[in-house]
Amino acid sequence: MCPFSGRGNSFLDHKIFNDRMGQPRRYIENIFGILGNRWRIFRKAILIQPIFLINLVKAACCLHNWLRMTDQDYIPEGLADREDQVGQIIPGRWRGESQDDTAFAPLQHATRSVAREAFEIRQRFCNLFNTSLAVPRQYDRYIQILNNENF
Numbered sequence: 001m002c003p004f005s006g007r008g009n010s011f012l013d014h015k016i017f018n019d020r021m022g023q024p025r026r027y028i029e030n031i032f033g034i035l036g037n038r039w040r041i042f043r044k045a046i047l048i049q050p051i052f053l054i055n056l057v058k059a060a061c062c063l064h065n066w067l068r069m070t071d072q073d074y075i076p077e078g079l080a081d082r083e084d085q086v087g088q089i090i091p092g093r094w095r096g097e098s099q100d101d102t103a104f105a106p107l108q109h110a111t112r113s114v115a116r117e118a119f120e121i122r123q124r125f126c127n128l129f130n131t132s133l134a135v136p137r138q139y140d141r142y143i144q145i146l147n148n149e150n151f
Helices: 011-038 050-070 112-129 136-149
Strands: none
Touching: 011 050, 011 112, 011 136
C-alpha cells in the first residue's frame, strides 16, 4: 500500500496514516534486511513450497532472537534503521551491504482496478487511524512541528 504524497487537503490525516503504516513496514524491512545480511538464503528468491518457507522464516526468526539475546556482537551498532530525536529515519548499514545480492525487487505497477481498490482501502485505514484507532501520541510530533513553524 502506497503512502500519501505530501500534497492534499488533509495533510495531517495523511501524515498520521503514513507514520502509522510506515513503522510496521520499516520493522519488516529491517527484519528481512538483517536476516538477509546474516543468512545468505534470504538474499535471493527461495523456491520452495509455501509451508516450508513459513517454517524456514519462523526458524530463522527464532535463531535471530536467540542470537540477539546471547551474542552482543550479532547485530552491530548501526546495522538496523533507527530514528533520530526529531523522527527522521537513519538508514541501517544492511541496506547498503545487501543491495547487490538481494531478493528485494521493485514492485510492479498495478492495474487501474487494483489501484482504485488499494486507494479505497488506504482511505479507510486513514479514516480509522484518525478516528476510532487514533492514539494520543500520534499528534504530538505534528503539533510540535506546527508550533515551531509559527514562531
